[in-house]
Every structure is written in C-alpha cells, then in structure tokens.
Amino acid sequence: MENKLKILVVDDEVNLLKTLSDILRKNGYGVSVARNARAALETLGKDRFDIALIDVRMPRVDGVELLERIKEKHQGLEVIVMTAYGTIETAIRSTKLGAYAYMLKPLDIDEMLLNIQKIIKLKSLRKEAQFLQRQLMEEHGDKNIIGDSQSIRQVVKTIKKVSTSDSTVLTIGESGTGKEMVSDAIHYSSRRYAKPYVKINCAAFPENLLESELFGYEKGAFTGADKQKIGKFEVADGGTLFLDEIGDMPLAMQAKLLRVLEKGEFERLGGNKVIKVDVRFVAATNQNLELMLKEKRFRIDLFYRLNTVIINIPSLLERKEDIPLLIDHFIEKFSTEMNKRASRVTDAAMELIMLYPWPGNVRELANAIERATIFCEDSVIKPADLPPNVREGHVELPTVGTSGERTLEALEKRYITDMLRLTRGNKNEAARILGIHRETLYKKIKKFNIQINNNN
Ligand SMILES: Nc1ncnc2c1ncn2[C@@H]1O[C@H](COP(=O)(O)OP(=O)(O)OP(=O)(O)O)[C@@H](O)[C@H]1O
Ligand SMILES: [Mg+2]
Incomplete structure (x- = not known):
C-alpha cells in the first residue's frame, strides 16, 4: 500500500x-x-x-x-x-x-x-x-527554438527570464525568423500557460475593424453593431495577448493601445463602463521601428512602453551556423509527418544551402526542406531536390517579359506584380525585397491597380 x-x-x-x-x-x-x-x-x-x-x-x-x-x-x-x-x-x-x-x-x-x-x-x-503544462511546454516551449548561435542562445535565455514575470516583450525580426514562436514560448512557460492565449495580427485589419476587434463594442455602438462583442483585451484576461505586426498599427490606435498597456483598463466602443483586465502583452514586428519613430509613424511613448524587454532575432543570413541544426530538425519533423525518411544531405546540396541568402529566413528553409524530403530518393537530399532558386544560387526574381512591355512603368508594374505573387501577397516581404518602403509599395499597387491574390 x-x-x-x-x-x-x-x-x-x-x-x-x-x-x-x-x-x-x-x-x-x-x-x-x-x-x-x-x-x-x-x-x-x-x-x-x-x-x-x-x-x-x-x-x-x-x-x-x-x-x-x-x-x-x-x-x-x-x-x-x-x-x-x-x-x-x-x-x-x-x-x-x-x-x-x-x-x-x-x-x-x-x-x-x-x-x-x-x-x-x-x-x-x-x-x-502540471502534466498539461509539461505537454504544452514540450510542444511550444523554448526547446523548440532550434539554433546554437550566440544570438539564438541569447533569445532563449531572455525567454526563460521573462517567463517568470509579466513584463511586456517586443520581438523584432524579419519575416520568418520565429517571432511567433518566441511569443508562444513565453506564454506557455509563464504562469499564465493555462489561461487564454490570444493572437491578433494588427496588419490584417483596417483601422476601425482593428479597434473593434481589440476593444469590443456595445450593441448599437455603430450601424451594424446589432449585438455586443467582446474584444481581444477581454478575451485575453488573465492570459497573454500577442500583438503581431504592431508596426502596422495606425497611429490613432497606438494611442488607445498605450492607455490599455499603462492602466490595464479600457471601455468597449459605445460603452462607458471602465473595464479592467489583467493581460500580459507580447508584441512583434518586422518593421524598422527606429525609422518609423523618426518619421513619426510610430509613437515614441508607445515605443518606450514596449521596449522594457526587446528580443532581437537576427536574419538567418546573419547566423548561418544555425542552418545545419535547423536542417536536421526539419528533416526529422517532415520525415515523421510524411512517413518518409531523408537521412542525409549531400555535400553539394549543403554547399548550395549555405550559399543561399534565405530572404524568407527559417520559414523559407523549412519549406525548402519539406520539398526536398518529398522529392528525394534513396533518403538522400541532392541539389536537384532543392527549390530551383536555391539550386541556382539566387533570390528568385521575376523575368522581364519581352512582348510589348517596353515602357519603364509597364516593367515596374510587372515586376511588382511578380514580386507580390512570389511572396504570396505579403506586402512587407515584397517591399523589403524590392528595397522600397511599404507605403511606397502601397501607392504603387494603387497606381498600377494591381490585384493581389494571396493564394498563388
Ligand atoms: N529557431 C527556430 N527553430 C525551429 N523552427 C523555427 C525557428 N524559427 C522559425 N521557425 C519556424 O519557422 C516558421 C516561421 O516562424 P514564425 O511564424 O514564428 O515567424 P515570424 O517571425 O512570426 O514570421 P512572420 O513575420 O512572417 O509572421 C514556423 O514554422 C516556425 O516553427
Ligand atoms: Mg509571425
């Protein structure tokens, strides 16, 4: 007994x-x-x-x-x-x-x-x-963040430190560097792990919709508000709210967010009752916030409120030493998923991978390995199994057409359209690869009347 x-x-x-x-x-x-x-x-x-x-x-x-x-x-x-x-x-x-x-x-x-x-x-x-937390930690904790570079070790160290507190964290990194992963790891290793974990992409909503998503509204707050809606701040009460792409938040909304961050209180749209919530905020952006501050597109007071803890994730190009570990990790992951085993990457394939600049960072690498796992024969990943642009050693650029597109404007439109297709409609990424500002890209999309199809 x-x-x-x-x-x-x-x-x-x-x-x-x-x-x-x-x-x-x-x-x-x-x-x-x-x-x-x-x-x-x-x-x-x-x-x-x-x-x-x-x-x-x-x-x-x-x-x-x-x-x-x-x-x-x-x-x-x-x-x-x-x-x-x-x-x-x-x-x-x-x-x-x-x-x-x-x-x-x-x-x-x-x-x-x-x-x-x-x-x-x-x-x-x-x-x-306790069992549940262990399981969640296994799935989403910092152990899943692969990399042995100094910078990734620093990232993991910071996650561990901030997990024991409620401090606001801002993660900065290019697209595909793992910003959402960092947020996941923070939430699931914090004492809030069993409480709500809510994510919102600030770039995905036009301004007024973003506001009602975050704050919620009372019935009759505006035309079409036929019933009360509880916003993300309330849904996340007790837990963590991940504000993704915070650099894309309109200025007016930034001011309203600041009040919630500082006081933990707000009103629903069309309501006058002050609602208090206990929310831990984690934000992320791939924008250059310092530049945005200079150009007055990001509020300095909000920036100060967010920068208590900043986690910088360098691009994969800046930490190429992590690539072999990541490859092993993704081979393992996709092999299990596909029930097909790739066990080795040939030296020639490895050389191509190490030479390629990976503008889409870890996400692009993961996609390339997934593809290679599908294509490879005899469990060996060879150069031919890699995506053509990796194989050919350049960032995939659209080819310029020959028929009738002789004006500079026509070429520009074509180039932008192709880039948007290449990035699956991701304007941030397209702007970055094109080397132009997001706003400039927006203007050009409008000017050329470019249709964006997210599915191709
Ligand atoms: N260090 C890492 N170890 C293992 N997987 C990683 C790592 N970094 C990123 N990934 C994987 O790469 C993909 C992209 O990561 P994530 O969505 O967190 O990036 P992100 O920075 O939020 O990108 P975006 O700015 O495009 O939203 C995910 O599938 C994630 O699991
Ligand atoms: Mg993300």
Missing part, C-alpha cells in the same frame, strides 16, 4: 487523536499522530504526508503557528485546522496562511471525510495541470 494517502493528526487531546485516527484508518488512509507542534514537525521531516489535521489550542507552539511553519517548509501538504474555540479571527488567519479548511469541534466526521475527499480531488487536478 505504497500510495495510500497519508494523514498526520496533531492534537494534545489523546482521546480525540485515537478516535480520529481509528476512523481515518478504517477509511483506508495511512495515519500518524503527534501530540504537539515539535513532534509534528519532526514526523513531517521524516516522511512524506499529504494532509495534516491540526488542532489550534496546543501548549507552547499553537496550531496557527505550526501551520505557518508547515507552509514554509512543506508546500505540497494541505492543512485542515480544527478548534473547539471558534473565533472568526483564527479562521481568517488560518485561511490566509493557506489552510485548506477550518473546522469546529466537536468534529462533524462526515464533513471531515468530505474535506479529505476534496483535497484528494484538488491534488489530482493539480497533477493533471
């Missing part, structure tokens, strides 16, 4: 000790007794107990003081306090000190047994939660 639940009963009344321990034993529990606090602490030091039943009135060290010492030293132990002289003060003090329950003597045995049952249930729930 190794995993019998173990209960320690502490009371200076010998009769009660005997009656109570008989009943508990009959109910299948393992029982030890102690007649004073000192003996109790001694017994607790020798063996592992699950529950302690403690009398308040005892000579020398009383039950409340004993409770205090137990909570310092034996965290997993749940305590039920018993007393013949019920005062509200002792009851409140015991609860504050972490007692599970407070019971009056003469004891109602059924109630005592019920309390014990409840503690057992509580303990098993706690164990389940």
Whole structure:
C-alpha cells in the first residue's frame, strides 16, 4: 500500500487523536499522530504526508503557528485546522496562511471525510495541470527554438527570464525568423500557460475593424453593431495577448493601445463602463521601428512602453551556423509527418544551402526542406531536390517579359506584380525585397491597380 494517502493528526487531546485516527484508518488512509507542534514537525521531516489535521489550542507552539511553519517548509501538504474555540479571527488567519479548511469541534466526521475527499480531488487536478503544462511546454516551449548561435542562445535565455514575470516583450525580426514562436514560448512557460492565449495580427485589419476587434463594442455602438462583442483585451484576461505586426498599427490606435498597456483598463466602443483586465502583452514586428519613430509613424511613448524587454532575432543570413541544426530538425519533423525518411544531405546540396541568402529566413528553409524530403530518393537530399532558386544560387526574381512591355512603368508594374505573387501577397516581404518602403509599395499597387491574390 505504497500510495495510500497519508494523514498526520496533531492534537494534545489523546482521546480525540485515537478516535480520529481509528476512523481515518478504517477509511483506508495511512495515519500518524503527534501530540504537539515539535513532534509534528519532526514526523513531517521524516516522511512524506499529504494532509495534516491540526488542532489550534496546543501548549507552547499553537496550531496557527505550526501551520505557518508547515507552509514554509512543506508546500505540497494541505492543512485542515480544527478548534473547539471558534473565533472568526483564527479562521481568517488560518485561511490566509493557506489552510485548506477550518473546522469546529466537536468534529462533524462526515464533513471531515468530505474535506479529505476534496483535497484528494484538488491534488489530482493539480497533477493533471502540471502534466498539461509539461505537454504544452514540450510542444511550444523554448526547446523548440532550434539554433546554437550566440544570438539564438541569447533569445532563449531572455525567454526563460521573462517567463517568470509579466513584463511586456517586443520581438523584432524579419519575416520568418520565429517571432511567433518566441511569443508562444513565453506564454506557455509563464504562469499564465493555462489561461487564454490570444493572437491578433494588427496588419490584417483596417483601422476601425482593428479597434473593434481589440476593444469590443456595445450593441448599437455603430450601424451594424446589432449585438455586443467582446474584444481581444477581454478575451485575453488573465492570459497573454500577442500583438503581431504592431508596426502596422495606425497611429490613432497606438494611442488607445498605450492607455490599455499603462492602466490595464479600457471601455468597449459605445460603452462607458471602465473595464479592467489583467493581460500580459507580447508584441512583434518586422518593421524598422527606429525609422518609423523618426518619421513619426510610430509613437515614441508607445515605443518606450514596449521596449522594457526587446528580443532581437537576427536574419538567418546573419547566423548561418544555425542552418545545419535547423536542417536536421526539419528533416526529422517532415520525415515523421510524411512517413518518409531523408537521412542525409549531400555535400553539394549543403554547399548550395549555405550559399543561399534565405530572404524568407527559417520559414523559407523549412519549406525548402519539406520539398526536398518529398522529392528525394534513396533518403538522400541532392541539389536537384532543392527549390530551383536555391539550386541556382539566387533570390528568385521575376523575368522581364519581352512582348510589348517596353515602357519603364509597364516593367515596374510587372515586376511588382511578380514580386507580390512570389511572396504570396505579403506586402512587407515584397517591399523589403524590392528595397522600397511599404507605403511606397502601397501607392504603387494603387497606381498600377494591381490585384493581389494571396493564394498563388
Ligand atoms: N529557431 C527556430 N527553430 C525551429 N523552427 C523555427 C525557428 N524559427 C522559425 N521557425 C519556424 O519557422 C516558421 C516561421 O516562424 P514564425 O511564424 O514564428 O515567424 P515570424 O517571425 O512570426 O514570421 P512572420 O513575420 O512572417 O509572421 C514556423 O514554422 C516556425 O516553427
Ligand atoms: Mg509571425
């Protein structure tokens, strides 16, 4: 009977000790007794107990003081306090000190047994939660962030540090460098892991929609608001809100966000009740915020509020030493998914991979390895299995047509259209590869009336 639940009963009344321990034993529990606090602490030091039943009135060290010492030293132990002289003060003090329950003597045995049952249930729930967190950590924790470069090690170190706090974190890195992964790791290794984890892409909504997504609205706030909507700030209460692409947030919204970050309060659109929330914010951007600050497209006060902790993820080009590890990781991952094993990358293929600049960073590398795993024969990834642009050693650029497109404008339109297709409609990435500002790209898209199709 190794995993019998173990209960320690502490009371200076010998009769009660005997009656109570008989009943508990009959109910299948393992029982030890102690007649004073000192003996109790001694017994607790020798063996592992699950529950302690403690009398308040005892000579020398009383039950409340004993409770205090137990909570310092034996965290997993749940305590039920018993007393013949019920005062509200002792009851409140015991609860504050972490007692599970407070019971009056003469004891109602059924109630005592019920309390014990409840503690057992509580303990098993706690164990389940721990198991759940371990599983979530395995799936999303910092261990999944592959890389041995100085910079990735620094990233992982910072994640570990900030996980124990509620501080706001801003992650900066090019597209595909793993910013969302970082946010995931922070949330799932924080104490908020079992609470809501909400993500919003600030670039995906026009301004007024972004506002109602974040703040929610009351019925009748505007035309079309036919029922109340709870915004992301509220949905994320108690948990973490990931503000992706925060650099794309319109200026007016930035001001409104700042208030929420500073005070943790806001009103729904069309409502006047102040709502308080407890949210941990993690933000990410692939924009050059310093440039945006200079150009007054990002609020300096919001920047200061966000920059308590900044995690910079360098592009893959700047940490090529991580590539071999990442390849192994993705080969393993896709092999399991596809039930097909690639075990080796030839030297020639490796050379091409190391020469290629990977503008789409880890995401592009992952896609290339996925493709290569599909194409490869005999479990060996050869140059021919790599995407053509990697194979040919250049960033894939659209070819210029020959028929009738002789004006510079026509060429420009064609070039931009192709780039947008290449980046699957990702304007940030297209602008970056084209070497022009996002806004400039927007203007040109409008000017040339370019249709963006995200699916090709
Ligand atoms: N260090 C890494 N180790 C393992 N996988 C990684 C790493 N970095 C990125 N990835 C993988 O690359 C892909 C892109 O990562 P993620 O979505 O986090 O990037 P991102 O920076 O948010 O990109 P974007 O700016 O385009 O949204 C994901 O599939 C992620 O799992
Ligand atoms: Mg992302």
